[in-house]
Amino acid sequence: MKTSHSARARAIVGLSMMAALILVLDTARAADGAYTLDQAARGKSVYAEHCASCHGDQLQGGAAPTLVGKVFADSWSQPTRNVDDLFYVMRSAMPRPRVG
Numbered sequence: 001m002k003t004s005h006s007a008r009a010r011a012i013v014g015l016s017m018m019a020a021l022i023l024v025l026d027t028a029r030a031a032d033g034a035y036t037l038d039q040a041a042r043g044k045s046v047y048a049e050h051c052a053s054c055h056g057d058q059l060q061g062g063a064a065p066t067l068v069g070k071v072f073a074d075s076w077s078q079p080t081r082n083v084d085d086l087f088y089v090m091r092s093a094m095p096r097p098r099v100g
């Protein structure tokens with residue numbers, strides 16, 4: 001069925017981005033069993049295809065803000081924000097449409 005297939009595809013992309021995000025935040029590791037190496041690999045490939053052009057090959061930023069380092073970690077570890085908020089930004093607003 002088309003609907004369930006695309007729902008499944010969205011779930012896979014979401015999970016992959018989650019894995020990439022967890023990797024970025026460095027709050028959990030594959031070795032801890034929080035996510036699998038396969039999920040991390042899928043997240044890496046989704047990131048390279050859909051995110052790196054703006055956020056940089058190493059998540060260092062460029063046209064878009066950095067997704068790694070102290071400023072990013074401090075911003076997203078405030079008590080008023082959680083991983084669900086960050087996931088919401090990614091799933092609802094990213095990748096941003098290209099302009100120009």
Ligand code: HEC
Nearest residue numbers: 017050051054063064065072075089090094095096097098
């Ligand atoms: C066309 C450029 C572009 C692409 C492609 C893009 N982003 Fe973004 N992203 C931005 C810009 C610009 C911002 C900052 C403004 C905003 O939040 O809308 C941003 C903000 C973010 C933020 C919030 C950062 C913070 O600290 O507030 C996250 C997380 C993020 N992007 C993740 C992603 C992910 C994951 C992808 C790929 C699925 C992606 N982005 C693709 C341009 C882009």
